[in-house]
Amino acid sequence: MTNTLKVLWDVFDPVTIFLLITLISTAILVYGNARWRAVAARFVCYTVAISFLVVGLPLGNLLLFPLEQRFPKDEQPLPPSPAGILVLGGGIDAEISHIRQAMELNASGDRVLAMLHLGQLYPNVPIIYSGGPGDWRAQGRGDADALTYAPSITNKIAQRLLIEQRSRNTHENAVEARRLIPADLSAINAPWILVTSAWHMPRAVGAFRSEGWVVHPYPVDFRSGRRFKTGFLRWLRNLDDLKLAIKEWAGLVIYHRLGWSDSAFPSPEIKDGR
Incomplete structure (x- = not known):
């Protein structure tokens, strides 16, 4: 099921769909008859227009914002005596790390930095770093294994660090x-x-609660802001944000339907009837 979902996402990725429509329409324009050329020309025009809107407007930012605001960090003080610290993988570039034999952080590297920070705040609790090969095409090890390439960093928490490499x-x-x-x-x-990353926190909380965990969210790696910026110079960032947002919102729905999450859009737990 896991690999099936990942393959489906690769196939129905917004960029992949737009490229397929453009390629098919272009082929029809070149080789098709007059009737189909007219239809293909419309598809090309629509695709180009939609593409400009998608990459030129901060749609991804707008969709990421409610995900990242679901568990506001400043409204959730850290517990005085937690059972432990759970860090979800995704903050390390596993492929480059294994090639270079050195731990290389990626855009979500705040997860690793937060692990070290919390490890200092709570010097006596266990730390679990969970992250196997997330890409279905990946062969071998995931980013959790890459922690071994930074002994000068992980040695500070080595006695308490538990690494999960299968997920x-x-x-x-x-x-x-x-x-x-x-x-x-x-x-x-x-x-x-x-x-975990703020945009990933709702799905993560739902998944862990569904498995019986009691968790306190500590979101990091924020991508959106209250000022929604526009401008075609931000094309690549806007497109990347949109892909990420669509994947997360779709993931929330799919996880709930599969019974992997306790809610379609998990929220902070209400305590003492408030």
Whole structure:
């Protein structure tokens, strides 16, 4: 199921769809008859117009904003005595790290930095880093393995660091990480601090709650802002944001339908009836 979902996303990726429509329409314009050429010409015009709107307007920013605001960090003080720290993989460029034999952070590297920061704040709790090969085309190790390339950093938390290397998605993060919980903590109801990107936090919280975890969200790696910027010079960033937002919103729906999340759009838990 995991690989099937990832393949479907690659096929129905917005960029892939636009490219396929453009290529097919262009082929019809060149080789088709007059009737089909007229239809293809319209498709090309529509595709180009939509493409300019998609990359020229901050649609991705608008869609990412509610995801990142779902669990505001400044409104959720850290628990005084957490059971541990959970860090979801995705902050390390696994392919480059394994080629260069050195840990290389990517755009979501705040996850790793937050792990080190929280490790200092809570020097006596276990830290689980969960992240196997996330790409279905990847062969071998994921980004969790790349932590071994930075001993000068990880040595500070090495005695408490538990690495989970099998998970391929957020649902499997929740399932596989549970196998690593020390026996003396399995019955403790204290929350685990969950670290992941802000735009990914709603889906992550839903997946972990569905597997029985008590988590305290600690979002990092924010992508959106209150000032929605426009301008065609931001084409690539706008397109990247839109792809990310569509994937997350679709993931929320799919996870809920598959029973992998306790809610279609998880929210902060309400305590004491408030």
